[in-house]
Amino acid sequence: MTIDNIMNRIQIKLKEDKKLLSIYFTAGYPNINDTVTIIQNLEKNGVDMIEIGLPFSDPLADGPTIQASSTQALKNGMTTEVLFNQLKDIRKTVNIPLVIMGYFNPMLQYGVEAFCAKCQEIGIDGLIIPDLPVDVYHEEYKAIFEKHGLINVFLITPQTSVERINYIDSISNGFIYIVSSASTTGAKSGFGDEQTNYFKRIANMNLNNPQIVGFGISNNETFAQATQYAKGAIIGSAFIKYLTNNGVDKIDSFVKQILT
């Protein structure tokens, strides 16, 4: 079974004629057993895709909010094994695409092949691994990911060259993650012309893979700005902050606020 003959949930979702809202959260935060509740509540309220963050002790690409949620999640006892156990029946209740986002070292320790096999068994559709370089993936892991029906998502930034964007596009088979500005994760005060022009520039490249914008999206205004040229947007830190203040029961009002 390869990715070519069976359409992955991400690929199906990307064909829908709408702007996609994707939400990131750190597994094990605020409480160790919130994972399934958060996923179900997000789907129920109309979120299109979910990125489940596997916490890491040293999240290099993350700002203070996700650093803190990761530290807390680890203190709460989150591990790769625990997460896989929590997710083992997730496909009985949840249909939207699920992506695991995490750093490479925990996957390496679990075993990349075993990790991918487990993801397939559970019904995970894709992975985002910020510190797995494109060429290492290409040479060493692409075949394994594809064997297990997993889409690997790559990031581009305002500094990524046209040549490299084309290369990344050529080895992607889902979407490309546009990092909104040169920064770690975390809410900014909004997007200016510089970002809008950058999103437009990428849109004008007519890439094979649709683009989803992340980093710095926090409300319906930034969501609208980000999706003016892109297929969708990802919200992370703003959602984590919301969970910190409101817990997992009021996810509906967070999502409504973005989608109105």
Place this chain on the structure above:
Amino acid sequence: MSYNINKKGYYGKFGGAFIPEMLYPNVEELRQNYLKVMAEPEFKKEFNQLLKDYVGRPSPLYFAKRLSEKYNTKIYLKREDLNHTGAHKINNTIGQILMAMRLGKTRIIAETGAGQHGVATATVCALMGLECIVYMGDIDIARQAPNVARMKMLGAEVRPALSGSRTLKDATNEAIRDWINNPVNTHYIIGSVVGPHPYPDMVARFQSVVSEEIQWQLKEQEGSSKPDYVVACIGGGSNAAGVYYHYLDDEDVKLIAVEAAGKGVDSGASAATSVLGKEGIIHGSKTLLMQTKDGQITEPYSISAGLDYPGVGPMHAHLYKSGRAEFISITDDDAMTAGLEMCKLEGIIPAIETSHALAVFDKKQFNKNDIVVVSLSGRGDKDLDTYINHFKL
């Protein structure tokens, strides 16, 4: 077999650049330019001139007569402690500040644990008039007050790293995050042979001046440029890379790497990465690191802040796995004892990092005619409080 770096940026299977895409342009710019810049005659001239006039190189290779008598072998000390700012760290910061300027960078960031690399970075930034920001875990800021004051006097801003365990590894994370947020004007002066390629190789090349000098100094004194053993302590591994460099592929010269066992390798409070570490990724490099079964990076412990790092440079991971270097771990107590012995026998107060290397003579018997070169990586001024507390002086 070559023990040096290959074209793809690996030492054996260790090394590489496991970095988020946000860092790719910065690291790639450096990778494309570092060898070219280092080969420029003007660059070499300026680097060598500063090493001579400002750092005080060449550092002496000193025959330690009384120590040699005590251990019945021939011990030479490579006196990096006599460099300006008191350690080998300045060889690297001089090289990197010149590199940063060639690349048109105007803002310098660095990480520091004990503050030695922070001071060496603040020093070269003052020398060149560049803005300098040093990240330091807030726990280290509290326990290394004199070096914090030095950095401030030299005009650097010291920013506390408040994330994770708030020590060296977190200061390194913060510096990397700063670089992600400032991709155009900033150069990151990393303090050891760690981090993504090309850092381990670049830092090793800047430090290689040390073994280049040992070769001719030993030739003058012993008639041969080859010692039997070269010994160095290993935190990230930059002083070791410096003393090993020109001997890496000459297996007549045996390499000894000394790690910090802390309170004992099995005590749960140790920094002996070769024994306790497993293959993984830390700070953009595939190497050996201390981690949980689940791949979370753990906090090491050593009495010496400069050896208190959960990883080791990829060069050393390869030297360990291939058996090219012998790795020995030394406890806090044994290191402190060896440091005090050096004071009494040779009139040299060593940095506690260096004291670990010196403790090797109690652990390993050398032959009478063996020539053993030890990297005296730094002086102990910064460690007086620790020595005082330990020995109730």
